[in-house]
Amino acid sequence: MKVLQIITGLGVGGAEQQLRLLLRRMPVDCDVVTLTDPGPVAAGLRDDGVSVTHVAMKGNRDLTALPRLASLIRRGGYDLVHTHLYRACVYGRIAARMAGVRTMIATEHSLGDRQIEGRPLTRGTRALYLRTERLGTATVAVSATVADRLRAWGVPAQRIHVVPNGIDAGSFRYDPAARSATRALLGVPADAFVVGGVGRLVPGKRFDLLVRAVAELPGARLLLAGDGPQREALRRLAGRLGAEDRIHLLGECDALADGSHDSSPGVPAVLSAMDVFVSASAEEAFGLAVVEALAAGLPVLHVACPAIDDLPAVPAPGAVRVECRVDALHAALVRQRSAGAGRLPPPPLVGHYDIGRSAADLLQVYARAAAGTTGAVPPAKPAPAKPVPVKPGSAPPATPVLSPPVNPHRTEEK
Numbered sequence: 532m533k534v535l536q537i538i539t540g541l542g543v544g545g546a547e548q549q550l551r552l553l554l555r556r557m558p559v560d561c562d563v564v565t566l567t568d569p570g571p572v573a574a575g576l577r578d579d580g581v582s583v584t585h586v587a588m589k590g591n592r593d594l595t596a597l598p599r600l601a602s603l604i605r606r607g608g609y610d611l612v613h614t615h616l617y618r619a620c621v622y623g624r625i626a627a628r629m630a631g632v633r634t635m636i637a638t639e640h641s642l643g644d645r646q647i648e649g650r651p652l653t654r655g656t657r658a659l660y661l662r663t664e665r666l667g668t669a670t671v672a673v674s675a676t677v678a679d680r681l682r683a684w685g686v687p688a689q690r691i692h693v694v695p696n697g698i699d700a701g702s703f704r705y706d707p708a709a710r711s712a713t714r715a716l717l718g719v720p721a722d723a724f725v726v727g728g729v730g731r732l733v734p735g736k737r738f739d740l741l742v743r744a745v746a747e748l749p750g751a752r753l754l755l756a757g758d759g760p761q762r763e764a765l766r767r768l769a770g771r772l773g774a775e776d777r778i779h780l781l782g783e784c785d786a787l788a789d790g791s792h793d794s795s796p797g798v799p800a801v802l803s804a805m806d807v808f809v810s811a812s813a814e815e816a817f818g819l820a821v822v823e824a825l826a827a828g829l830p831v832l833h834v835a836c837p838a839i840d841d842l843p844a845v846p847a848p849g850a851v852r853v854e855c856r857v858d859a860l861h862a863a864l865v866r867q868r869s870a871g872a873g874r875l876p877p878p879p880l881v882g883h884y885d886i887g888r889s890a891a892d893l894l895q896v897y898a899r900a901a902a903g904t905t906g907a908v909p910p911a912k913p914a915p916a917k918p919v920p921v922k923p924g925s926a927p928p929a930t931p932v933l934s935p936p937v938n939p940h941r942t943e944e945k
Contacts, residue, residue, distance in 0.1 A: 534562075534611045535604060537626075542571065555579060562584070563583045571785060602630075612632050612635050614638070624663045639672050646735050649731060671692050673693075675693055694892045694893050695817070697886030720752075726752065727755070728754075728756070729824075738755060742772070781796075785797045802827035815835050822880070822881060832863050834853060848875070
């Protein structure tokens with residue numbers, strides 16, 4: 532089977548990193564097309580030996596991209612087209628149909644109740660999504676929560692498959708040496724209480740609440756790994772609160788970084804430097820950063836996290852739900868600092884979200900779609916990792932150490 536993966540952009544983000552991780556685990560011939568922004572993840576995919584093509588789409592309404600994309604699909608002779616993120620799902624489905632491809636999968640990574648990919652949902656956005664969804668074969672939801680939202684939109688239940696996001700847990704294992712090195716690099720005292728967050732700097736993530744809560748906590752530091760349109764506003768807010776020297780806006784940090792570039796620590800190193808992780812977003816599609824933080828042994832404060840909420844029977848000690856208010860976050864951080872709990876063992880929930888299992892489940896969706904069958908996808912065994920090319924002089928990828936799965940994936944359709 533020859534598969535084309537189409538994604539809106541390849542900057543550092545959850546969906547983009549998830550695609551790269553999945554391709555490392557899927558024994559399928561895959562090429563990648565990015566409509567915009569051939570950023571750091573594009574370079575990483577090429578390092579992994581994956582062909583990446585940039586369509587150079589100029590904006591949301593650049594209809595000239597359609598014939599270019601359809602021609603590319605036709606020349607490639609692809610058996611299946613898999614799209615990721617809203618713009619790629621809309622344009623990719625149309626282009627695939629123009630090219631004569633009849634098997635199309637779309638993954639919905641970032642659908643909220645009121646937002647999609649950090650932007651407000653409108654009637655037009657929803658209508659266009661539903662019209663083009665009908666062109667596809669199946670839609671993959673990254674959580675049961677997203678599946679519920681798709682059904683509420685009107686997507687037929689038999690077309691929806693839940694394939695949760697996954698992580699390479701071993702790569703996030705707490706590293707005391709990385710903790711010391713990262714704090715020294717960022718100018719953070721070794722004994723400081725460090726709060727952290729990871730994600731795109733957009734209003735929906737509510738990092739402003741986190742900045743305010745940490746500003747009220749004397750001596751505490753905040754590490755925010757991510758970039759986005761709210762970066763300057765957050766910097767100004769920290770300045771107005773008199774905490775600019777304690778709020779560290781790190782910019783984009785690669786979740787798959789091998790730690791070889793000291794000037795730009797990756798997400799695993801940044802997590803090692805933290806004492807507590809906070810996800811203040813009131814609306815999430817999955818909560819990948821929360822799972823990564825739990826894998827790093829961090830206590831986690833979260834407002835909404837389907838990765839935890841959808842699996843109430845799977846233990847996640849150390850993860851505490853808080854209200855989406857500055858005073859609630861501040862009080863929870865005070866309690867965490869007073870408790871001084873230190874590092875925790877990764878909970879069973881982390882072992883549940885193994886990227887190998889996610890890849891195996893997705894392969895079953897491919898097989899059923901190609902065969903023209905529908906219905907629930909049973910749990911699959913994790914797919915073995917592909918060998919990843921290693922550049923001369925760099926360290927090989929970490930071998931994952933995974934907790935045994937507690938429950939099978941929720942890949943059934945409700």
